Amino acid sequence: MRILIAGLFHETHTFLDGLTGLADFQIRRGDEMLACQGDASPLGGVLELAQELGWQMIPAADYRAQPSATVADEVIEQFWSDVAPVARRGGYDAVYLVLHGAMTSQTLLDVEGEILERLRAITSVPIFGVFDLHANFSPRMAALADCLVAYRENPHTDAREAGLIAARLLQRCLTTGQRPRMQLRQPGLIWPPTGTGTAGDPMLTLERMAREMENDSMWSVSIVAGFSFADTPDTGVSFVACGTADATAQLDALETKAHALHHLGLVTDPPADDVLAKLHPLPSGLTVLVEPSDNIGGGAPGDCTGLLRALLRHRVENAAICIADPESVRALEAGQRRIRLGGKGSRLDAGPVELEVELLALNDGRFELEDKNSHLASMCGDVFDMGRCAVVRHAGLTILITSVKTPPFDLGQWHSQGIAVEKLGLVAVKAAVAHRRAYDGIAARMLWVDTPGPCSSNLASLPYRHARPAR
Numbered sequence: 212m213r214i215l216i217a218g219l220f221h222e223t224h225t226f227l228d229g230l231t232g233l234a235d236f237q238i239r240r241g242d243e244m245l246a247c248q249g250d251a252s253p254l255g256g257v258l259e260l261a262q263e264l265g266w267q268m269i270p271a272a273d274y275r276a277q278p279s280a281t282v283a284d285e286v287i288e289q290f291w292s293d294v295a296p297v298a299r300r301g302g303y304d305a306v307y308l309v310l311h312g313a314m315t316s317q318t319l320l321d322v323e324g325e326i327l328e329r330l331r332a333i334t335s336v337p338i339f340g341v342f343d344l345h346a347n348f349s350p351r352m353a354a355l356a357d358c359l360v361a362y363r364e365n366p367h368t369d370a371r372e373a374g375l376i377a378a379r380l381l382q383r384c385l386t387t388g389q390r391p392r393m394q395l396r397q398p399g400l401i402w403p404p405t406g407t408g409t410a411g412d413p414m415l416t417l418e419r420m421a422r423e424m425e426n427d428s429m430w431s432v433s434i435v436a437g438f439s440f441a442d443t444p445d446t447g448v449s450f451v452a453c454g455t456a457d458a459t460a461q462l463d464a465l466e467t468k469a470h471a472l473h474h475l476g477l478v479t480d481p482p483a484d485d486v487l488a489k490l491h492p493l494p495s496g497l498t499v500l501v502e503p504s505d506n507i508g509g510g511a512p513g514d515c516t517g518l519l520r521a522l523l524r525h526r527v528e529n530a531a532i533c534i535a536d537p538e539s540v541r542a543l544e545a546g547q548r549r550i551r552l553g554g555k556g557s558r559l560d561a562g563p564v565e566l567e568v569e570l571l572a573l574n575d576g577r578f579e580l581e582d583k584n585s586h587l588a589s590m591c592g593d594v595f596d597m598g599r600c601a602v603v604r605h606a607g608l609t610i611l612i613t614s615v616k617t618p619p620f621d622l623g624q625w626h627s628q629g630i631a632v633e634k635l636g637l638v639a640v641k642a643a644v645a646h647r648r649a650y651d652g653i654a655a656r657m658l659w660v661d662t663p664g665p666c667s668s669n670l671a672s673l674p675y676r677h678a679r680p681a682r
Contacts, residue, residue, distance in 0.1 A: 212385055213302060214266045216244070217294050218254050218273035218309035219326060220590075222345060224440040224510030225315055226673055227280035227665055228558065233289060236276040240293055244270035251580065251588035253341050253374030254309045260378050271297040273309070277590070277616065278510035282316040291329060298333045305337040305381055306330060309374065310359070312346020313438035320443040320677065324351030331355045337390060339381040341374040343367070343589075345407070345438040349445040353395035357384065358453040361433035362589070363418055365409045366620065366648040370589030380430050380453075391430050394452045396462035398469050400437075401447040401678060402476030403668040404643035405503050405659065407436035413472035420465060421450075428456035434465070439670055439678075440509055446678035448476075478668045483521040483660040490637075491525060496655025498637040504664030505557075505641040507535075508586065512556025513616035516564050517662025518639050519553060523564070528607030529636035533624070535616035543570055543601045543612070550603075552612070559663050568603035568610070571629075576600040576613055578627035586645035587620035595621070602628050609635075619646045622653075643668075 221231065239247070245268070248258035254273060261268050272293035274286065298306075314322040323342075328351060330338065337357045342348075344362040352359065360377040362370050384390060402413070409418055414436060421432035430453050437447040450465045452458035480503060490498060505515035513535035522530060539550045548570065551563035576597025580588055587595060598614025609630060617624055619640040625632040632638050633653040640646045643666070650657065661667065 212266050212304045213269055214261065214305050214307050215269045215271060215297060215303040216257065216307045217271040218275060219290055219314065219323070220275035220309060220311045221282055221314045222278040222311050222343065222438055222510060223282055223313060223315040224278060224665065225281050225442045226440055227510055229280045230283045231276060231279045231281065232283045233286055235279060236274045236286060239273040241270055244273045247592060250592035251371055251583040252592040253370050253589065255592060256371040256374045257307060257378045260375055264382055269297060269303050275590070278508060280510070282314060282322070284317045287316050287319060287322055291326065298330060303336065304385060305339065306334065307378065307381060308338065308340030310340055310342040312342040312348055313441050315441055315443060321349045321351060321445065324349045324355070327352060327355035337381065337384050339377050339384070341377045344436050345404070346435050347437050347441055347443055347445045347447065348395060348435045348449040348451055350395055353393040353451065356393065358391050358393060358431060359451065360431045361435050361451065363409070365407055365414065365436065366586040366645040367589040368584045368586065368648055376431070389455055391453050391455055394458045394462060396450045396466055397445065398448055398466045399679065400469055400473055400476070401439050401670060402436060403439050403478055403670055404506060404509050404666070405478040405480070405668045406476035408644040408647070412475045413469060416472060417465060417468060420468060424461045429454040429458060429461065432461065440666060442675050442677050444677050480659045480661040480668050483518050483662050484524070486658050486660045487521055487525040487527065493527070493636045497633060497635060497653055499650050499654040499657040500637060500639045501646065501657060501659045502639060502641050502662055503643040503659060504662045504667045506643045506666040507616050507641050508618045508620070508645045509643060509666040511641065511664055511666045513641050514553040514556045515560040515662065515664040516553045516562070517560065517664060518660065519564055520561065522608055522639065526606065527637055530607060530638065531609040531611065531630060531632060531635055532639040533611040533613060533617065533619065535613050537598065537614035539612050540599050540601045540614050543603065544573060544599070557665050559665055561663065566605050568605050570601065570603055572602040574600050574628055576615065578623040580621045581623040582621055582648065585620050585648050587618055597624065600628055602630065618642065620649055622649050
């Protein structure tokens with residue numbers, strides 16, 4: 212079997228200023244994609260399985276970037292200019308796509324649906340693929356692809372496995388001649404990322420129901436949590452059933468349960484100052500303070516200073532925080548010790564904090580992931596590069612300053628910079644849920660706090676124009 216494979220992966224935060232351009236994407240074209248074979252990403256897993264299944268892969272292009280602002284239209288057109296000639300040449304039995312599902316550009320609110328429509332204008336072969344649990348799944352996606360399978364875990368520890376599930380379903384399609392179809396249900400619910408962890412409800416119950424529904428005729432049932440920071444008509448929770456039988460009854464049951472559990476998905480976080488006041492003095496063991504409003508995995512800049520300011524106000528000792536700020540790294544490399552730290556990436560933030568710091572280290576930021584099944588692995592594979600990094604100290608606070616914003620999903624981020632995070636009294640992480648795979652095992656307690664920033668759990672603060680959140 213000959214399989215055309217392509218990837219387009221970006222989670223778009225439409226409430227952020229600026230654009231995400233070509234320079235922000237890691238791009239592999241043609242045979243460059245084959246270098247991913249065997250790595251921890253969904254693409255790497257599918258390429259490895261392809262050998263086992265005897266597939267001949269026809270690689271087109273793979274574009275991926277960290278969550279960030281609205282994507283420039285030129286990215287979509289450049290991607291299509293790489294994929295279209297390969298698709299038009301024909302000679303393949305199916306198409307396999309590695310998608311996110313919550314990508315928007317300057318003029319396209321449903322990028323994945325647009326790409327599928329363009330592909331369908333070229334070919335009628337089966338189109339299968341894998342997508343992120345935080346997709347905003349559209350009717351076009353359901354109508355134009357044969358079977359797309361979502362991750363089932365948040366944190367996304369199963370992204371690679373979800374890719375393999377979709378590939379095995381494609382093999383079933385090709386060997387049996389059965390063509391499944393997708394059926395979509397959008398219940399009109401929007402949950403913040405903090406409400407979409409699969410270790411608890413509402414997602415836990417919905418995922419369990421989905422697994423019980425799968426059988427010989429119901430090939431895959433995906434619980435799609437949605438991405439609340441992308442303002443589109445399709446933003447929010449959805450259910451995607453793929454199979455050869457009618458799924459109306461199953462989708463009805465999922466919709467009813469989702470509405471019953473809706474209140475559990477609407478999370479609010481207490482102010483950082485209130486939480487820190489109750490932590491004085493710090494109890495024994497590691498306290499993990501989670502700052503969803505600056506959630507890097509949700510597109511935030513990773514340089515907001517709300518929690519940093521609170522830690523300084525409360526004079527917390529034996530603590531650490533990571534701030535993305537290439538300007539401060541360059542200043543420290545130039546010999547400066549008084550820096551304007553953070554506060555440059557979001558107009559919702561209070562701005563930079565002026566600090567006199569002690570420089571502890573300047574390092575390269577490339578590290579190998581300690582957990583190859585982590586949420587970060589689903590985005591980048593086995594290795595992440597934080598760019599040039601500085602480790603500084605101010606009073607009792609150790610600050611890791613990176614040149615590239617780094618989702619806090621792997622402890623190698625700290626260990627590679629000589630910081631034994633598990634020995635600290637407190638660590639602050641800019642995340643919502645996906646950090647838990649890394650930190651649950653070392654935390655004595657984990658507390659979520661509210662600060663100013665673009666990824667607040669309070670969805671009522673967002674100026675939606677296209678989405679209609681139920682509150």
